[in-house]
Amino acid sequence: MTAALQARTEGLITAELAVSAGEVVAVVGPNGAGKSTLLRALAGLPGPARAAVAIDGRDVGTLPPHLRRIGYVPQDGALFPHLTAARNVAYGLRGRGLSRAGARESAREWLDRLGLAGLAGRRPGQLSGGQQQRVALARALAPEPRLLLLDEPLAALDVETRASVRHTLRAHLGPYDGACLIVTHDPVDALSLADRMLVVESGTVVQDASPAEVTRAPRSAWVARMLGLNAYTGVSGPDGVHLADGRVIASADDVPAGPVLVTVHPDHVTLHREPPAGSERNVWAGTVAEVTGTGTRLRITVRPSAGPGPGPGAGPDLVAEVTAQAAAELALGEGLPVWAGVKATAVRLTAL
Amino acid sequence: MIGKPGSGGRAGHRETGAGAAAAPAPAPGSAAPARVPRIPRTRVPVLLLLPSLVGLAFVVLPLVGLLVRAPWQSVPERLGDPAVRTALRLSIQCSFGALAISLVLGVPLAWLFARVDFPGKALLRALVLLPLVLPPVVGGVALLLAFGRRGVLGPWLESMGVRLTFSMTGAMLAGAFVALPFLVLSVEGAIAGLDRKYEETAATLGAGPLRVFCTVTLPLIAPGLAAGSALAWARALGEFGATITFAGNLPGETQTLPLAVYLMLQDDPDTAVAVSLMLLAVSVVVLVALRGRWLSPTRKQPYVPEPDEAGR
Numbered sequence: 001m002t003a004a005l006q007a008r009t010e011g012l013i014t015a016e017l018a019v020s021a022g023e024v025v026a027v028v029g030p031n032g033a034g035k036s037t038l039l040r041a042l043a044g045l046p047g048p049a050r051a052a053v054a055i056d057g058r059d060v061g062t063l064p065p066h067l068r069r070i071g072y073v074p075q076d077g078a079l080f081p082h083l084t085a086a087r088n089v090a091y092g093l094r095g096r097g098l099s100r101a102g103a104r105e106s107a108r109e110w111l112d113r114l115g116l117a118g119l120a121g122r123r124p125g126q127l128s129g130g131q132q133q134r135v136a137l138a139r140a141l142a143p144e145p146r147l148l149l150l151d152e153p154l155a156a157l158d159v160e161t162r163a164s165v166r167h168t169l170r171a172h173l174g175p176y177d178g179a180c181l182i183v184t185h186d187p188v189d190a191l192s193l194a195d196r197m198l199v200v201e202s203g204t205v206v207q208d209a210s211p212a213e214v215t216r217a218p219r220s221a222w223v224a225r226m227l228g229l230n231a232y233t234g235v236s237g238p239d240g241v242h243l244a245d246g247r248v249i250a251s252a253d254d255v256p257a258g259p260v261l262v263t264v265h266p267d268h269v270t271l272h273r274e275p276p277a278g279s280e281r282n283v284w285a286g287t288v289a290e291v292t293g294t295g296t297r298l299r300i301t302v303r304p305s306a307g308p309g310p311g312p313g314a315g316p317d318l319v320a321e322v323t324a325q326a327a328a329e330l331a332l333g334e335g336l337p338v339w340a341g342v343k344a345t346a347v348r349l350t351a352l
Numbered sequence: 353m354i355g356k357p358g359s360g361g362r363a364g365h366r367e368t369g370a371g372a373a374a375a376p377a378p379a380p381g382s383a384a385p386a387r388v389p390r391i392p393r394t395r396v397p398v399l400l401l402l403p404s405l406v407g408l409a410f411v412v413l414p415l416v417g418l419l420v421r422a423p424w425q426s427v428p429e430r431l432g433d434p435a436v437r438t439a440l441r442l443s444i445q446c447s448f449g450a451l452a453i454s455l456v457l458g459v460p461l462a463w464l465f466a467r468v469d470f471p472g473k474a475l476l477r478a479l480v481l482l483p484l485v486l487p488p489v490v491g492g493v494a495l496l497l498a499f500g501r502r503g504v505l506g507p508w509l510e511s512m513g514v515r516l517t518f519s520m521t522g523a524m525l526a527g528a529f530v531a532l533p534f535l536v537l538s539v540e541g542a543i544a545g546l547d548r549k550y551e552e553t554a555a556t557l558g559a560g561p562l563r564v565f566c567t568v569t570l571p572l573i574a575p576g577l578a579a580g581s582a583l584a585w586a587r588a589l590g591e592f593g594a595t596i597t598f599a600g601n602l603p604g605e606t607q608t609l610p611l612a613v614y615l616m617l618q619d620d621p622d623t624a625v626a627v628s629l630m631l632l633a634v635s636v637v638v639l640v641a642l643r644g645r646w647l648s649p650t651r652k653q654p655y656v657p658e659p660d661e662a663g664r
Contacts, residue, residue: 045552065555066564072556078549082571091567095558143558 004056005147005179009041011049013203019179019196021056026190026211027183029200030222035183036075038200039149042181043072055146055179066095071145075152077136079124085111085135086120092143110138114168130161134168141172148173148180154189169193187226191215199223217350221261230264230319236349245316247304250281251347261350268346269320271300272339273330280341288336289317291327298327302340415632422629423622430626438604439612439627443589445520446608450527450588451581454535457528458584459577462539463565481533491529492597499525500598522599523606527588534583542576543569579642586638590631 004021013034019025027035034049041051044065052061053068060068071092079088089107090100098106111120114134124132133153140148153169154162170193173180181198184190190197191211199207199220207219218224224231234241236255240248241262249262270276276283290301300320318340322330332338423430430436465477483491497503499516509516516522550572554564570577592610599606601615609627616624 043552043556045555064561065552066558066560068556069558070556072553074549074553076549078547078553080550080554080568080572082574091554091559092557095563139557149556 003179005042005181006054007042007051009038009049009051011041012037012047013041013049013200015198015200015205017198019181021179022177023196024173024176024180024182024194025196025198026194027181027198027200028185028187028190028223028226029220031185032202033200034203035185035200036151039072039151039181039183042147043070043149044068045072069143069146071140071143071148073133073136073140073150073153076156077124077132079127079132079136079139081124084121084123085116085127085131088124088135089139089142092139096143106142107138110142111135114138114172128161129157130165133157133165137169137172141176144178146178148176148178150180150182152183152185154184154186166192185226187214187223217348218263219261219350219352224261224263228266228319230266230269232262232316233352234260234262236260236351241347241349243316247284249342249347250344251349252345253347253349255349255351259352261352263348263350264318264342264346265348266299266319266321268342269302269318270341271302271320271322271326271330271332272341275339276341278341279343281344282342282347284318284340286318286338286340288332288334288338291332291334293324296324297321298324298332300327300332302338304340418625418628418632422625426622427626427629430623431630433623435603436612436623436627439607439609442520442523442604442607443609446523446527446595446606447585447589449520449524450531450591451535451585453524453528454532454584454588455581458532458535458580459539459570461532462536463543463569465536466540466543480536483530484533488530488591488593489597492526492594495522495526495529495594495598517598518600518602518606520599520606523595523608526594526598527591530591530594531584531588534587535580538576538580538583539573542573542580545576546572582638582642586635589634 003018004023005017005019007015007017009015009017015038017025027038029035037047037049038051040047041049042053044051044053044060044063052059054060055069065072079085080091083091086104086107089110090098090103093103093106094100108117108120111117114137116131116134116138119127119131119135124135127135133156137150137153140150150169154165157165166189169182173182173193182189182193184193187197194211197207197209197211197214198205199214199218199222201220201222207214207223214223215227218227218229218231221231221233232243232249234243234249236242236257236259238257240250241260242248243262251262270280275285284302284304286302286304288300289303290299292299292301298321300322302318302320304316304318320340322332330338431440461480465473465480496517498505499509499522500506501510501515501517516525546569550568551564554568555561559567589608590610591608592614595606595608596611601607601611603612607615609631613624613627613631616627
């Protein structure tokens, strides 16, 4: 079976993609990683990357954007400000050869479907950010593209609107039968919307896997931190992993010597007021830099100190998640000297 | 200058601001001065002030002269004179014809300059803008040498049965020649200032370049297009040198208002003044209509987003 989308890009971002019909791929990565550039290259828009693209086995790499049969939603939706919501949605339908009346009819159906009934006659300036994104999505989906490209569809929205637009996206990307790429810098969006994650960093793909696999074994410090894990890069050797700041971490994982990504789940970090005498192989002294709450759990950021005892900071922070009760028993407060311990079996290593 | 009371409205306003800001600082009985000194207004050097006032008078006085000496009572009657009405009709035909030519040729040219990179663009752009600085008579001579009977294209045009010199079409061409740069400049600025995301998204929705241009680019640059059209039309309306050189001065044929005014000044000065007054009024109307757009044809679209969460 040929994939719905097969592509290879060159330039600012180099990537090879194969996306099957109905599959939603999230392209995640830090700002400037080349995510938007990738979408533009696939759409055939000018930019710092080029792409060889085949959609449903048809080579469209040399075609201009209007002949590629794609749907593209740029970052802020780019609704045509001089047209009403209905005429925005009808725009692509007219291009597919529908009559004026037919396009209008279909546009209204799409607006209804996305919960925008009654707003058909409004211009983009009279719509909220969330409504604009929905209209932009309707406009892109209406002409039934074989490839759908969404560039940060949730980035410009406030938290509440975000959740509702995310829900809309999930509801409409489920039945969508073409290939879909969503750019996001929020792994949470990726986890909730995508079947697969493409993690991009400085112009290259560092991981292409299912969301479950990316969460289990992230291959990029950026994505690991976005998922709430402690993540460091280092070099593994016979005596453990050497971090850039000179610390050595012991791990039960067996990996070949070379560059590795070290991840530690915050649940597996224990905090002590005295130097621990237990079985933990990794113990760092530090001070509590920040305490933030998430429900019944507290996230404690520990800033390791340079010396053997608590003192001035050195190296990247370590985050521990403890119950509110445990935090109260330890009387944790910002600035307090603590010892953080991690068992060797809780230190995950991923060869890079 | 320590806070002289009641001196100058604007300065007084500034003083309140400074006073309010400094209010909590000086405690009673401290060594601080009782009043906060006001920052003196910039003194304008006499050597700059004097010429600028003379310059202002230089521009305003002729207009005042026109208004003072105008035969106000007989203006309507003089404007109704058959000769004037003929010239007016010709002027309207000619200026709108020139505008039409400028639009048809200038808008695509402006798009090309704003959106496409090609070798020699800077040079071509300079050539199109040349009529801005070229003496109009020279423009007329150049038009004669291109499209006149003995011009480069003359024999060919003649074989097609087209005569441009000393015709209304010729007057339109002369007007378009001088008006085109105004249109191209305005429209090019508007297109260059337009965010490409709209055109790009339209393309991904299946619209070819021409459809994108007609349905997205043109509507979005409408303000710039209107400003450019007004400028170009006004320029064509007032054209004298290129018109008289290329299209001649045939009453009822190519004698537009500016040409008529010039001739009337000899034997019917009051009518000439009345017509001048009318042209001045038209210019003022154009200027007022352009207010705000005159220098900023690339202004953003006037859509003010009103987040309306209630309607969601």
